[in-house]
Amino acid sequence: MMQLFDIVASAGLWAAVLRIATPLIFGTLGAxxxxxxxxxxxxxxxxxxxxxxxGWLSVYHGADLWTGLLIAxxxxxVFGLLHSALTVTLGLSQHVAGLGVTLFASSxxxxxxxxxxxxxxTPPTIVPFQPIAIPGLSDLPFIGQALFTQTxxxxxxxxIALLMAYIIFRTPVGLAIRMTGENxxxxxxxxxxxxxxxxxxxxxxxxxxxxxxxxxxxxxFNSFFPTMMQGRGWICIALVVFASWRPGxxxxxxxxxxxxxxxxxxxxxxxxxxVPYQIFLMTPYILSIVALAIMARRARVPQALMQPYRRGER
Numbered sequence: 001m002m003q004l005f006d007i008v009a010s011a012g013l014w015a016a017v018l019r020i021a022t023p024l025i026f027g028t029l030g031a032x033x034x035x036x037x038x039x040x041x042x043x044x045x046x047x048x049x050x051x052x053x054x055g056w057l058s059v060y061h062g063a064d065l066w067t068g069l070l071i072a073x074x075x076x077x078v079f080g081l082l083h084s085a086l087t088v089t090l091g092l093s094q095h096v097a098g099l100g101v102t103l104f105a106s107s108x109x110x111x112x113x114x115x116x117x118x119x120x121x122t123p124p125t126i127v128p129f130q131p132i133a134i135p136g137l138s139d140l141p142f143i144g145q146a147l148f149t150q151t152x153x154x155x156x157x158x159x160i161a162l163l164m165a166y167i168i169f170r171t172p173v174g175l176a177i178r179m180t181g182e183n184x185x186x187x188x189x190x191x192x193x194x195x196x197x198x199x200x201x202x203x204x205x206x207x208x209x210x211x212x213x214x215x216x217x218x219x220x221f222n223s224f225f226p227t228m229m230q231g232r233g234w235i236c237i238a239l240v241v242f243a244s245w246r247p248g249x250x251x252x253x254x255x256x257x258x259x260x261x262x263x264x265x266x267x268x269x270x271x272x273x274x275v276p277y278q279i280f281l282m283t284p285y286i287l288s289i290v291a292l293a294i295m296a297r298r299a300r301v302p303q304a305l306m307q308p309y310r311r312g313e314r
Contacts (some may be wrong), residue, residue: 001098003141006264007263007267010254010266010307011142011143011145011146012145012146013145013146013179013259013262013263013266014146015145015146015147015149015150016258016262016265017255017258017259017262018147018154018255018258019147019150019151019154019156019220019258020257020258020261020262021149021254021255021257022153022154022157022212022215022219022220023048023212023215023216023220023257024159024212024232024235024236024239024257024258025158025160025161025206025212025250025251025254026157026209026211026212026215027044027048027208027209027212027213027232027235027236027288028207028236028239028240028243028250028254029157029160029161029164029205029208029247029250030044030076030101030205030206030207030208030212030236031044031205031209031236031237031239031240032164032205032206032240032243032245032246032247032250033164033177033199033204033208034080034202034206035162035181035240035245035302035305036168036177036178036181036245036302037180037181037197037198037200037201037202038180038194038198038200038302038304038305038307038309039084039087039088039198039201039202039305039306040094040095040098040305040306041083041084041094041098041101041202041205042094042095042098042099042101042237043079043083043097043098043099043100043101043105043206043207044067044102044209044231044233044236044237045102045104045106045232045233046079046101046102046103046104046105046106046109046232046233046236047076047079047080047206047209047213047233048212048213048229048233049100049105049106049109049226049228049229049233050074050075050076050077050105050106050108050109050207050210050213051072051073051075051076051077051209051210051211051212051213051214052072052109052110052213052214052216052217052224052228052229053109053112053113053209053217053226054071054072054075054109054214055068055069055071055072055075055213055214055217055218056068056126056218056223056224057112057113057116057117057224058071058072059126060124060126060182061119061179062087064138064197064263065128065129065218068217069153069211069214069218069258069290071209072210072212072213072214072218073208073211074207074210074212074262075095076206076207076208076209076210076211076213077099077203077204077206077207077209077210077282079105079206079210080202080203080204080205080206080207080209081199081202081203081206082101082168083097083098083202083206083255084198084199084202084203084262085100085166086100087202087308088198088199088202088309089195091308091309091310092135094306095306099244100235102233106226110190110226111142113226114225115309118166123224123225124223125160125221125222125223126217126218126222126223127222127251128151128217128218128219128220128221128222129151129152129219131150131151131153131154132149132150133148134153137199142265143312145306146197148265148271151216151219153215153219154215154219157215157231157250157305160208161247161248161250161251162247162248163252164247165246165247165248168247175193176197176199177197177240178202178213178302180194180197180304181193181199181215181302181304181305182302182303182304183303183304184198184279184304184309185309188311189230195308195309195311198309205304209233209236212232212236213229216228216229222237222309232301235257235288238292239253239254239257240303241292241299242288242295242299243295244267244289244295244298244299244300245253245299245300245301255290256291257261257288260283260284260287260288261284264284267283
């Protein structure tokens with residue numbers, strides 16, 4: 001029991017929670033923005049994979065880290081444009097279109113990577129973002145090591161979460177997004193163009209997904225491999241429901257899943273040989289499913305989610 005307490009009370013655990021949560025924060029906010037406008041974006045897993053690849057590849061060929069992150073965002077936006085064209089303009093099934101984008105983006109990532117980077121036993125690496133020590137704060141006992149020794153994209157993700165919460169609930173732009181996700185015909189009656197709103201939300205949301213993928217190769221790790229997402233995109237989709245489509249709760253949900261994940265990694269060292277390691281690997285997902293089942297019962301789904309919009313039709 002004391003060992004468990006020592007794990008929870010260690011600053012290293014909470015520092016790891018923030019690192020693990022960062023790509024989830026980007027991805028969950030991106031999916032949330034899309035769904036708030038009424039579009040389910042199941043292309044997230046592929047978009048994050050491509051963002052991870054193109055961001056890393058850009059830096060590997062000489063771009064600086066921030067440029068790599070920007071290129072990943074632009075690439076994500078391009079896939080968002082494709083998804084918008086299929087679902088908003090053509091009105092195709094959002095499930096099928098999203099899965100198609102995931103398959104295409106994931107396969108294209110591997111193709112481009114192998115086309116440009118030769119096959120090698122040791123994957124090539126880059127110099128990733130380094131932790132930033134904030135003067136006066138990083139030296140604080142426990143809190144400084146846990147919260148104020150992160151890389152720049154982690155701080156950026158938290159700022160974006162707070163900014164998105166303000167925009168969605170406190171600005172006319174956010175009102176237009178929410179109206180479009182609830183009743184696009186009522187939004188149109190108020191002078192809002194639901195087609196443009198959905199395009200903008202999906203492109204911006206997909207850009208955030210690309211940044212979430214790029215975090216893994218530009219900050220968490222220093223190289224790219226095609227299977228590195230490991231289902232993070234699908235976790236983000238679940239976290240949106242857990243958050244009831246609210247950015248603040250999305251931030252909390254990402255941190256909660258990250259805590260489960262970081263905790264099980266350290267728990268393996270305590271109970272190594274006593275419990276099969278596969279049990280520990282399952283734990284974050286099982287606990288997340290339980291939390292999702294509890295929260296989903298009270299979640300209020302945007303009424304026009306997954307419903308194609310046609311001007312003049314009701």
